[in-house]
Amino acid sequence: MSRTQWTIHGERVVDENRHIKLSTVDIELPDGVKFTQYVARMPRCAMTLVINDNREVLLMYRHRFIIDRWVWELPGGYVDHAEDVAAAAAREVEEETGWRPRAMDHLVTYQPSIGTLDQPQEIYLSHGADLTDTVPDINEAEDVRWIPLVDAVAMIDRGEIIGAATVIAVYRALSLPSE
Structure with a gap:
């Protein structure tokens, strides 16, 4: 089984504090479709x-x-x-x-x-x-x-x-x- 991965072209931080880091990430799918995804990162x-x-x-x-x-x-x-x-x-x-x-x-x-x-x-x-x-x-x-x-x-x-x-x-x- 082959595995295809998404390509990440960049990430921009929208807001960040001790509770959350909110970013937009530019993504390209294996078939060439590109889009921007919001991503939230929070502490454990x-x-x-x-x-x-x-x-x-x-x-x-x-x-x-x-x-x-x-x-x-x-x-x-x-x-x-x-x-x-x-x-x-x-x-x-x-x-x-x-x-x-x-x-x-x-x-x-x-x-x-x-x-x-x-x-x-x-x-x-x-x-x-x-x-x-x-x-x-x-x-x-x-x-x-x-x-x-x-x-x-x-x-x-x-x-x-x-x-x-x-x-x-x-x-x-x-x-x-x-x-």
Whole structure:
């Protein structure tokens, strides 16, 4: 099987800050068709699926202004420049929920929208967490709850969980052995 690649003729940065680099890229397809594609590059993100002995998952209820909806999500966020990804995932859980995850195990890495966006997403797994005296950031979540895994699956079906990381993690959790 032969592989043909697109030819990149140039890239121009439209805007850039610590959260995003937006560019236009001039592309030529193998058949000679040329076009300009918008490309967004964003920092790596790390999220954590925290599951307890009762097969409940730790989720946050928050408003996402871009889609103007309230949704349930895993805790997570950007990985700071040289930060260890697992440490970043654990830090985000504690900052956003007040729970400190126990051992962090890598679950999956994926790209959410590879046609236009380059943003590696890593999901970690923690079996259990310990409540701390950290007060969750009010700007992060309206509510934090332990939700039975089977209920989280139903929440996906009802459209209450729509973020890719949370959908992937919840479905992946279905195949985890009971502790």
